Every structure is written in C-alpha cells, then in structure tokens.
Amino acid sequence: MKLIIPLLLFVAYTAYKTYLYASKLYRNLLDARRSGIPYIVAPVWPINRLWLALEPLLMPYLRKMPFIRDKPWLMVSSGDWIWQERYGAFEKLGDTFMIVTPRYNAIYTAEAEVINQITTRRNDFPKPIQVYGTLDLYGKNVVTSEGSEWRRHRKITSPPFTEKNNHLVWNESLYQASNMVTQWVGKDGKAGKTWDNISTDAMRLSLHVISRAGFNVRCLWPGVDDDDEQALKEGAMSTAIIPEGHEMSYVESMSTMLHRIIVVLICPDWLMKYFPSDFLKKARLAYFEWGRYMKEIYQSKFDALKKSAGTNADEKLDLMGAMISSSGLLDDDATKAPTGSGLSESEILGNSFVFMLAGHETAANTITHALYFLAMNPGTQQRLQKEIDDIFGGRPISEWNYDRDLNPLFGGLAGAIMNETLRVIPPVVIIPKSNFKSGDQKLTVGGKEVIVPDNTYIGLCAAGVQRNPKYWPHGPARSAEDGGPMHPKSNLDNDLEEFKPERWLLDPNAKPLEETSDDEKARKEAEAMGVNTAPDTANTLFRPPKGAYVPFSEGYRACLGRRFAQVEILATLAVIFSQYSVELGVEDWADDEEVEKMGEKERKDVWLKARTEAERKVRDCMGTIITLQLRKGKIPMRFAKRGEEKFMFA
Ligand code: HEM
Incomplete structure (x- = not known):
C-alpha cells in the first residue's frame, strides 16, 4: 500500500513528460511539413546536455543495433557529426535539411546561397546568444550580445583592429615565432629532436601575440628569452615571476584559465572553491588572478590616457587602449556605466577576455x-620555401616589413596554404544562427522559396560548404596506389577532402580579380557597424562564391580578428620555413640510426607509414570543444635545418 502512491506519482509524471515530448515533437513536425524544407525526424535534440554527456557511451552500441544503425537521424545526432560525416551527410540528405526533434527544429546547411542570405539578414536570423551566455565571465561583450546592445559593442570593439594594430601583430608574431623555433631547434639551431606537442607551443605563441597586441604586455618564452633582463625591466612578463600582490604569474593565469575554460564556465564558484580537487582550485585561482591582472592593466592605461587627455598614441595602439579611448569613459563627466553609445569598464574587460x-x-x-x-x-x-626566399631575399627577420612583405605572402602560396588549411579544418565547424524571436522567415533554398518556421535553430556548416563540389575547383580523388580517398564516405569521387593549396592558385598570367561589392548601400551600412567588408582572400587567389568559404563566418557577425589572425599565421609560417623544414616523426617505425642507414625507397616506405597514421588521426581523432582540434593521440613532428631533411620527397 505504501508503495502505491509513489508509484502512481511516478506513472503520472512519466505520462505527463511523455505527453509533453510527443506533443512538442508533433508540433515541430507540422512546422517542418509546412516549411517546404526536406526533413528527418530525430528522437533527441542533439545539443541536449544530457544527450551530449551520454552520447559517447551510447553511440557505439546504437551504431550496431539493427533497425537503428542505418537511420539518418543517428548520423546527425552525435555532437561532432559534421566533422565525422563531412560533406557525406549532405550528399545523403541534401545541401540544406531540417532535423525535427522534441525540442527545436534545426536546419543545417552546406549551401552557399543559403549561408549568404542568413549572414546578411542580421535581424531575421540572430545569433542564438543563449549558447554563449556563460562567456560573460568578466563582463558583457560583443560575442554574447544581440540587437542594439551588440551594435553598441561592435561599434567600439571593431575600430581597434586597425592596420596600426596589425603592424604590432606582425612584429610580435615574428618575435614570438623566432622564440618558438629556438625552443624546437635549440639555441645552437641544430634541431633533430622529435616533438609531439607542437600544438601546445602554437597555443603559447598565440597567447603571447594576443597579449602584446591586445594589452601591450610582452610575454617571454620559458627557457628561451625569460632571462632577458632588459625585457623584464621594460615590463615583460615571464612564467617564472609572480609580481607582488599576485599568487600566480600573468602568463600562467592566462593559459590555465583559458585551457580550463569549460570547467570555469560550467562549475559554480562554491564547487571550485570547496571541492577537494587541485585541478578545480587552480582553475578558480587562474580565473581570479587573470581578472586582477586585467584590472591593473586597465587602470594603468586609463590613467595614462586620462593624463594625456586621450592623445597618448602609444596607449591606443593595442586593443584595450583603443577601446578605452573610444568608450566615453575618459570624458570628465563619465561614470562607470555605459553612456548611450559607449562601453563600461566591465564591458571593456569582458571584450578583452573574449578577444x-x-x-x-x-x-x-x-x-x-x-x-x-x-x-x-x-x-x-619546398615550393613554399622557394616563395619565402623570393619574398624576403635572404634579409634577416629584423628587416622584414609588414607593408612590403605581407601582401606577397597573403596573395601567394603561403596565403593559399592558410586558406586551404582553414577550408579543410575550419576551427569553428558549425556557425550557429536562429530565428528565435524573429518569427517565420522566408528563405530561398535550392532556388525555391521556403519558410523557416519561428524558433528554428540554424547551423551554417563551414566544414560542409567548404567541401561542396558545387563551389570549389576539384580534381579526381587520390588513387588507390597513393593511399586512396581521405574519407570513407565523403566526396569519394573528387579531391575536396584533400589538402591541395594549389586549388587556390590562379593562372599567374590572369588579371587579378576586381574587388566587387554587390550592394553599395548594404556595404556602407555594414561598415558603419564595424563590419570588415573586404574579402577573406587575396585578389590574386581563387575567390569562392559568397557563403562558400566561411572559416571566419560572413556578414554582420563575421570575425573581428580575421586580419589579425591572418597576419599572425602568415608571419609565423614565414619565420619557420625561412630556415627550417618540418617533417613527420617516424620513431614508431625506425629510430634515427636506422633511418640514417636506409636507402631512398626504405625511407619513403617508413615515411608513408607515418603519413598514413597522421592522416588517420586528422580524420578520426579530431573533435570540438569550443574549437576543432586533435583530441586523441599526437602527431609527432621534427624540425630540420633546410638542406638537412630526411624525408623531403618532391
Ligand atoms: C584563424 C583564426 C580565427 C578563426 C577561424 C575565427 C573564426 C570566427 C568565427 C567563425 C566567428 C563567428 C562565430 C559565431 O558567429 O558564432 C568569429 C567571431 C569572432 N571572432 Fe574570430 N576567429 C579567428 C581569430 C580571431 C581573433 C585573432 C580574434 C581577436 C583577436 C577574434 C575575435 C572574434 C570576435 C570578437 C568575434 C565575435 C564577433 C561578433 O559576434 O560580432 N577571432 N570568429
């Protein structure tokens, strides 16, 4: 008898939940039917937190179960389906399709024309900012806002990304990349050691560059220049030094906080504070420490700018200084709250963090x-090295010059390599949009007018559209003798899964492309809102149709740091390849002594084994936690002085 009441309550609750589930699914199904967009039905919302947590455990079993394993919904229900399936999913389900689920309907598209419409209709297709809500850690910012609030942030956060700031990015990238190379090859430049953590070093480089260009704080490289007394005197930060009033070094707080960001975002403060875990405690300390450093930097910039009545050009060169100077906070009657079009102190700190x-x-x-x-x-x-030799003509790095050297890199093979890397592995594989709160929207899909029903989530699939053969020059897939197709299901009849920077190179005798603008009024309106409307790629390279190449997104909410990133990537590649070559580590198959004794054929065989393994890892072991990167295993790499390579096959 005692059990009957709880049992009845349980049954009633389950029945109620089942009813909610079924009725929502049914309503979403009706919406999908009237939309005119091809759809499939899925029993779960793929971004549901519980599902995301359980999916890695359940998926291997579901994929073996008869009646389920071949269902299209299963293919698109894993957190990383777009990366696992690549263009293969769209070959099966169409370039634009909808998933009907018991939560939202979701449209996924690899169709350039659709992406272009969505990114240029900012009010109709806003960013679903609830996805980013937790990024307000240090203050409201341009990433987590929408509507008029976003416009206010964008107007102040966009101008700091000036050409002057890009000069700073260039110079700092050259400096930091030289230190990174010294760490790899040793101070004597002999090289030869195999590294399996180059991604950690690239992260450090990138943090150091952004610290300098963002806040004018130079960071020193452990074991390379962190004993440079002059730099330390000038205020450079080293991992070894913890300034008074702090418990962690600047660099360590920055990198620990960013590398444990998911924990910091998800865990409530009390949990991080009291749970007996050093990992959580360190994450919490890093979070507070970085906040303290940022406040100190903010205050010193603010004081310097205030003293000079905003005229101190040096203080305005970096991103934070430029934001302070146009925030309105330097005005005599300013308070710490945002005035009409300005930014508050906490918003400047919030934006500094999201940068x-x-x-x-x-x-x-x-x-x-x-x-x-x-x-x-x-x-x-080898072709890249030849191009670098031609551009820099053997000048030492201290004589490299942004104004003279960047454009030839951007418009040549180096630019093509950067573009192709971002085409094949876009760090952001799906750019989220929605029509939450903006009502039903008309859209042209596959040349036909359809309706996007109110409250639909939309995923712009960079990793799909950037492999869609409709938009890209392509050739046949790699032959079986050379290793066969890169992916078992996607683009089996062409080479779009392969890394081929040459597809970007136009006939050298062809006239450079004209810079075009579809709609002058729309361009002006976008620029007034701080949107960089310049194309993503140089006019000497292949120009994909609008919406087909979106590693930095497109339209109003495109990446603010696009040029910043391009300058950093090109400068770093130029530094590395001006003197060194990078090779796959082959230690799993042969050690240095054995390789030394090998003839050309044997070396090629061992290298091919390393290449097959590296390709497998890029194909199967990457995953997204905020951005896409290798999550399982390592790809060992070694650096060799140019001319001393072991595996430099043409
Ligand atoms: C290869 C490097 C980079 C890639 C691939 C990239 C990609 C992107 C993408 C896809 C978006 C749109 C995200 C969305 O709508 O959900 C975005 C936005 C943004 N990016 Fe980047 N980004 C890069 C580097 C940078 C850098 C270096 C900075 C700053 C220093 C930066 C700052 C931003 C900001 C502030 C936004 C938000 C813009 C807005 O919502 O108005 N990014 N980025």
Whole structure:
C-alpha cells in the first residue's frame, strides 16, 4: 500500500513528460511539413546536455543495433557529426535539411546561397546568444550580445583592429615565432629532436601575440628569452615571476584559465572553491588572478590616457587602449556605466577576455594544422620555401616589413596554404544562427522559396560548404596506389577532402580579380557597424562564391580578428620555413640510426607509414570543444635545418 502512491506519482509524471515530448515533437513536425524544407525526424535534440554527456557511451552500441544503425537521424545526432560525416551527410540528405526533434527544429546547411542570405539578414536570423551566455565571465561583450546592445559593442570593439594594430601583430608574431623555433631547434639551431606537442607551443605563441597586441604586455618564452633582463625591466612578463600582490604569474593565469575554460564556465564558484580537487582550485585561482591582472592593466592605461587627455598614441595602439579611448569613459563627466553609445569598464574587460578566447585557440590550431599538412606534403613545403626566399631575399627577420612583405605572402602560396588549411579544418565547424524571436522567415533554398518556421535553430556548416563540389575547383580523388580517398564516405569521387593549396592558385598570367561589392548601400551600412567588408582572400587567389568559404563566418557577425589572425599565421609560417623544414616523426617505425642507414625507397616506405597514421588521426581523432582540434593521440613532428631533411620527397 505504501508503495502505491509513489508509484502512481511516478506513472503520472512519466505520462505527463511523455505527453509533453510527443506533443512538442508533433508540433515541430507540422512546422517542418509546412516549411517546404526536406526533413528527418530525430528522437533527441542533439545539443541536449544530457544527450551530449551520454552520447559517447551510447553511440557505439546504437551504431550496431539493427533497425537503428542505418537511420539518418543517428548520423546527425552525435555532437561532432559534421566533422565525422563531412560533406557525406549532405550528399545523403541534401545541401540544406531540417532535423525535427522534441525540442527545436534545426536546419543545417552546406549551401552557399543559403549561408549568404542568413549572414546578411542580421535581424531575421540572430545569433542564438543563449549558447554563449556563460562567456560573460568578466563582463558583457560583443560575442554574447544581440540587437542594439551588440551594435553598441561592435561599434567600439571593431575600430581597434586597425592596420596600426596589425603592424604590432606582425612584429610580435615574428618575435614570438623566432622564440618558438629556438625552443624546437635549440639555441645552437641544430634541431633533430622529435616533438609531439607542437600544438601546445602554437597555443603559447598565440597567447603571447594576443597579449602584446591586445594589452601591450610582452610575454617571454620559458627557457628561451625569460632571462632577458632588459625585457623584464621594460615590463615583460615571464612564467617564472609572480609580481607582488599576485599568487600566480600573468602568463600562467592566462593559459590555465583559458585551457580550463569549460570547467570555469560550467562549475559554480562554491564547487571550485570547496571541492577537494587541485585541478578545480587552480582553475578558480587562474580565473581570479587573470581578472586582477586585467584590472591593473586597465587602470594603468586609463590613467595614462586620462593624463594625456586621450592623445597618448602609444596607449591606443593595442586593443584595450583603443577601446578605452573610444568608450566615453575618459570624458570628465563619465561614470562607470555605459553612456548611450559607449562601453563600461566591465564591458571593456569582458571584450578583452573574449578577444583572448576567440583569438588564441583558433589561430594556434590553424598554425598547427598547417604544419601537419606541410609535413604530409613535402613538395608543397619546398615550393613554399622557394616563395619565402623570393619574398624576403635572404634579409634577416629584423628587416622584414609588414607593408612590403605581407601582401606577397597573403596573395601567394603561403596565403593559399592558410586558406586551404582553414577550408579543410575550419576551427569553428558549425556557425550557429536562429530565428528565435524573429518569427517565420522566408528563405530561398535550392532556388525555391521556403519558410523557416519561428524558433528554428540554424547551423551554417563551414566544414560542409567548404567541401561542396558545387563551389570549389576539384580534381579526381587520390588513387588507390597513393593511399586512396581521405574519407570513407565523403566526396569519394573528387579531391575536396584533400589538402591541395594549389586549388587556390590562379593562372599567374590572369588579371587579378576586381574587388566587387554587390550592394553599395548594404556595404556602407555594414561598415558603419564595424563590419570588415573586404574579402577573406587575396585578389590574386581563387575567390569562392559568397557563403562558400566561411572559416571566419560572413556578414554582420563575421570575425573581428580575421586580419589579425591572418597576419599572425602568415608571419609565423614565414619565420619557420625561412630556415627550417618540418617533417613527420617516424620513431614508431625506425629510430634515427636506422633511418640514417636506409636507402631512398626504405625511407619513403617508413615515411608513408607515418603519413598514413597522421592522416588517420586528422580524420578520426579530431573533435570540438569550443574549437576543432586533435583530441586523441599526437602527431609527432621534427624540425630540420633546410638542406638537412630526411624525408623531403618532391
Ligand atoms: C584563424 C583564426 C580565427 C578563426 C577561424 C575565427 C573564426 C570566427 C568565427 C567563425 C566567428 C563567428 C562565430 C559565431 O558567429 O558564432 C568569429 C567571431 C569572432 N571572432 Fe574570430 N576567429 C579567428 C581569430 C580571431 C581573433 C585573432 C580574434 C581577436 C583577436 C577574434 C575575435 C572574434 C570576435 C570578437 C568575434 C565575435 C564577433 C561578433 O559576434 O560580432 N577571432 N570568429
């Protein structure tokens, strides 16, 4: 008898939940039917937190179960489906399709024309900012806002990304990349050691660059220049030094906080404070410490600018200084609250934080991925080195010059390598949009007018559209003798899964493309809102149709740091390849002594084994936690002085 009441309550609750589930699914199904967009039905919302947690455990079993394993919904229900399936999912379900679920309906698209419409209709297709809510850690910012609030942030956060700031990015990237190379090859430059953590070093480089260009704080490289007394006197930060009033060094607080960011975002403060875990405690300390450093930097910039009545040009060169100077806070009657069009102190700190977050992993991963690809493609690497020799003519790095040297890099093979790396592995594989709160929207899909029903989530699939053969020059897939297709299901009849920077190179005799603008009024309106409307790629390279190449997104909410990142990536590649080559580590198959004794054929065989393994890892072991990168295993790499390579096959 005692059990009957709880049992009845349980049954009633389950029945109620089942009713909610079924009725929502049914309503969403009706919406999908009237939309005119091809759809499939899925029993779960793929971004549901519980599902995301359980999916890695359940998926291997579901994929073996008869009646389930072949269902299309299963293919698109894993957290990383777009990366696992690539363009294969769209070949099966269409370039634009909808998933009907018991929570939202979701449209996924790999169709350039659709992406272009959505990114240019900001009010109709806003960013679902609830996805980013937790990024307000240090203050409201441009990433987590929408509507008029976003416009206010964008107007102040966009102007700091000036050409002057890009000069700073260039110079700091050259400096930091030289230190990174010294760490790899030793101070004597002999090289020869194999590294399996180059991504950690690229992250450090990227953090150091953003620290300098963002806040004018130079960071020193452990074991390379962190004993440079002059730099330390001038205020540079070293991991070894913890300034008075702090419990952690500046660099360590920045990198620990960013690398444990998921924990910091998800865990409530009390849990991090009291749970007996050093990992959580350190994450919490890093979070507070970085906040303290940022406040100190803010205050010193603010005081310097106030003293000079905003005229101190040096203080305005970095991103934070430029934001302070146009925030309105320097006005005599300003308070700490945002005035009409300005930003408050906490908003400046919030934006400084998202610059770091948005800019460090994305750029670092692109550098790492480019190095993987170049190690797998020694012929392309040799052509890049030749191009670098032509551009810099043997000048020492201290004489490299942004105004003279960047454009030839951007418009040549180096630019093509960067673009192709971002085409094959876009750090942000799905760019989220929605029509939450903006009502039903008309859209042209596949040349036909359809309706996007109110409250639909939309995923712009960079990793899909950037492999869609409709938009990209392509050739046949790699032959079986050379290793066969890169992916078992996607683009089996062409080479779009392969890294081929040459697809970007136009006939050298062709006239450069004209800079075009579809709609002058729309361009002006966008620019007034701080949107960089310049194309993503140089006019000497292939120009994909609008919406087909979106590693930095497009339209109103496109990446603010695009040029920043491009400058950093190109400068870093130029430094590395001006003197060194990068090769795959082959230690799993042969040690140095054995390789030394090998003839050409044997070396090629061992290298091919390393290449197959590296390709497998890029294909199967990458995953997204904020951005896409290698999550399982390592790709060992070694650096060799140019001319002393072991595996430099054409
Ligand atoms: C290769 C490097 C980079 C890639 C691939 C990249 C990609 C992107 C993408 C796809 C978006 C749109 C995200 C969305 O709508 O959900 C975005 C936005 C943004 N990015 Fe980047 N990014 C890179 C580097 C940087 C850097 C270096 C910075 C700053 C220093 C930066 C700052 C931002 C900001 C502030 C936004 C938000 C813009 C807005 O919402 O108005 N990014 N980025």
